[in-house]
Amino acid sequence: MVPVLHAAKAGEIEEGKEGSVPVKGQTASGPLLAVRQLTKLFGSFAACNAIDLQIEPGEIHALLGENGAGKSTLVKMLFGVLAPTSGEIRWRGRNVRITSPSDARCLGIGMVFQHFSLFEALTVAENIALSMNGSVSLARVAEEAARLSQIYGLPLDPKAHVADLSVGERQRIEIVRALLQNPQLIILDEPTSVLTPQEADRLFETLLKLRSEGRSVLYISHRLEEVQRICDRATVLRHGKVTGACDPRAETPASLARMMVGSDVTVVTPEGTSTRGDVQLEARHLSVAARTPFAVSLKDICLRVRAGEVLAIAGVAGNGQSELFDALSGEYPVADDDAVQIRQRPVGTRNINARRLMGAGFVPEERHGHAAISGLSLSDNLVLARSQSDRQAFLGGGALKIIRHGAVKAATRRISEAMDVRKSGDDPPAGSLSGGNLQKFIVGRELDRQPAVLVVNQPTWGVDAGAASRIRQALVDLAKAGSAVLVISQDLDEIFEVATEIAVINEGRLSDPYPARELSREKIGLLMGGMSGKTESAGAAHAH
């Protein structure tokens, strides 16, 4: 089931034929790709410092490292997006200069980026066609893409506009697009972060299959378990340097993590047997019609979060998570006042600031342009979320509402210290912080208020391991201190780390909550696949 689009053009395609891999000019021995002393300087800052890396034909090679370790810079050089400052790249023993992604594709390198390179105004098929060499008809591309997406369990509508798709769906386009190129080396940057365990399993099968056909995979991930499961070798980066090359199966997760972050990662300690208080956040038969033709409608959602509890909502991207967040936060109030209750008072029709004043805090999924504005300073971004809830501290001058920059800056410093936000300068623009540090600030901005209710959507999406564990610990601690915490996440590791209760959202419906301890990953996977224990009978298991 290897996608061979250009072979198909020549009329050679043979569906399902095994082993007929059109490997171009395969040499018998030697590494497929060898990188020597590859260095990339940005000014005087070495994002990659004399990297050595060797990928053999037919291996799955893991590239491990924290955010900012230089992984992305390295693969961008391999894919022709960035030009190396010095060092060499050898492809099949031949010294090559890769000056553009199309060069890379010609060599046989495919790439699935973590940050998507998609044109929002175009359709899925058009985006895929853009990266194809030669003139393949759009209909053919759409057909191939649909076929591939089905084979690999990555459902995609080729006619959908990218702008209307969720983060998870966009990643699927990238994966399908890379597979369509029939690459010898496929680079995957955190590919599983939005897949269900079952879908990830299917992807792993694909990767193993690609390997069995003699192709190589460079697999970037921070999920150590995955790396140990499918990768043959691993190269670990830290601060732009190689800190280790190993066989991941011979290592423990802890030893891999140590190579990655330089010290042992603090393990989040889940809450013990703390007492549960009153219900602080509640949704009663919350139904919301889809705002756009591509949004998901929420259907009769009931949930309750008591003080001291962390309710995690699992689910694959695009199943109503953002719509649920919008309704709970009050960014888009709902018609029925009783449908959302904060601290046992109806707030369904109230706006976000009214809910904040009742003691709720909110952390949206998207950092840039939603939770924060990249061009504004951190202190301005603090005002963004707290102009009303902290108006006595932050605003002066009566009706003029003059922002007290002194007070705001002091609070910014307090939050930065509490959450260990690393930044350049006292009050830099939010956009200059790394993803992990900005997220720590955004979460810290709410924690600083000690909210009685906290609703968080994807708390650690695209965040490095150190920051993620810090954020998760903070969520757990907040619940311990007597707040009600609702976490919407696609990351099952995260969910099991923080949750006391788990529910699953699928197509706008929420399953019953289960105590975290009683729920297995397989069960969650089934719920994500649409078997909401509430409405479907056991017979539906056959559908899977």
Next chain:
Amino acid sequence: MRIELEKRAKASALFSILSPFIALALTILFGGVMFALLGKNPVTALYSFFVEPLSEVWSLHELAIKAAPLILIGVGLSVCFRSNNWNIGAEGQFIMGAIAGSALPVLFYDWQSPLLLPLMMLLGMIGGALFAAIPAFLKAHMNTNEILTSLMLVYVAQLFLDWLVRGPWRNPQGMNFPETRTFGADAVLPEMLASGRMHWGFAFAIVAAVLVWFMMRYTLKGFEITVLGQSERAGRFAGFSSRKMIWFSMLFSGALAGLAGISEVSGAMQQLRPVISPGYGFTAIIVAFLGRLNPLGIAAAGLVLALTYLGGEAAQLSIGVSDKVTRVFQGLLLFFVLSCDALIHYRVRLVWDRFAAVKTEEAH
């Protein structure tokens, strides 16, 4: 082959400040080339265009008279543009403000009172704001594009004024000239200084610039404007309403344009004529961008653009070129301001390979 604009990772802070000056220098340079092509000595031509109008007291007064509406409108537009609302129809709001304010001295020409002038100013602001309310309503509730609606309404206002002064409001004692009655003494915005014609409209402009600067820099309202202009979604998260901001920014800029209109008519003309503006409402867009949407910068930029009007008039007399030169200079200036801004945020690349698009997408 094609040309691509590739977004820079970081805009240079230094060049953001320098860009208006670079744009000015380029405008003058190309203006000189233009004069040379017209067969004039570029140095003397530029001198009579840009320097001579500044050499006498009376012409400095004229400069302030011309700068006042540009600054008032530009300051209002900066609020609009910063909040991502593109009001291009300030020219129409200027005219409708002038008409609304002139209603009192034209229709009740016998009424003399110290209250008259403040009432006229107020009516002028209301008239401008109401006319801006049309594109505001259409954008907020019908999702129309305010650039188109506000621009098209300019022609409605111009023709409405033309009809008024030729028809119902024409001066009965005016020998059929298309003009209204001349305003009574109490309806005239007085001169600020004894030395020349500069009227209090200039003071309004400076006060408005300082107040808006204060609002943008220190108050929550200014913060709201900035936030909604940069990201509607983040604004919603902050609890700000982008719909209310459409109303606020359009009404605010309409009111300032209307105030500029009635100040101009009351202070400089003392009657309505078929044409009361040499394109102030459009030139103010250049002023707003040349001033980097900063109200204090706009005050300075307003003086620069006012100079192009004066220079155009002076150049007709002294070197005998058409006053269209004014428009050329304004056009050059806007072109260079926007080009400089574009180059601050983007770098230009020539792309030979049509598949390289993915690369540029990735680069940021």
